[in-house]
Amino acid sequence: MSNEQVTVELVQQKDYRFDIQFGGAIPHLIADEPAPLGTGMGPSPVQLLCAAVGNCLSDSLLFALRKFKQTPEPLCTTIRAEVGRNPEGRLRVLRIEATLRLGVPAARLEHLDRVLGQFESYCTVTQSVGQGIPIDLKVLDSDNVVLK
Numbered sequence: 001m002s003n004e005q006v007t008v009e010l011v012q013q014k015d016y017r018f019d020i021q022f023g024g025a026i027p028h029l030i031a032d033e034p035a036p037l038g039t040g041m042g043p044s045p046v047q048l049l050c051a052a053v054g055n056c057l058s059d060s061l062l063f064a065l066r067k068f069k070q071t072p073e074p075l076c077t078t079i080r081a082e083v084g085r086n087p088e089g090r091l092r093v094l095r096i097e098a099t100l101r102l103g104v105p106a107a108r109l110e111h112l113d114r115v116l117g118q119f120e121s122y123c124t125v126t127q128s129v130g131q132g133i134p135i136d137l138k139v140l141d142s143d144n145v146v147l148k
Contacts (some may be wrong), residue, residue, distance in 0.1 A: 102147075
């Protein structure tokens with residue numbers, strides 16, 4: 001995917017609620033700000049950012065493990081965004097914490113050290129977002145052993 005252009009269209013439905021259209025056969029998504037601005041009828045922009053970071057990290061880890069013919073499924077990823085005020089007093093995403101959990105014990109996966117040392121650098125969204133927002137990453141196995 002080099003020099004690819006991605007287009008997403010947002011059409012306002014009412015106030016802060018938007019119909020997000022991805023094109024083709026991909027289902028639309030409704031996004032909305034939480035109260036008091038919106039009605040919370042869909043994920044907020046911060047939640048969508050978290051989903052994008054988490055999805056990209058999960059995909060990258062899965063791809064790297066499958067490259068070595070490993071089966072880590074089912075993966076489970078939790079993303080937490082700290083939202084607060086910047087020095088100018090404006091709300092910003094101050095940092096993101098990502099926790100990826102493998103669906104199997106680490107001992108069942110070969111080449112895990114190599115994968116853990118590389119997969120994050122191949123994550124397009126996380127590497128892009130991380131240039132402006134600190135992202136703390138943790139990887140656990142199914143026994144809750146911290147691997148990274």
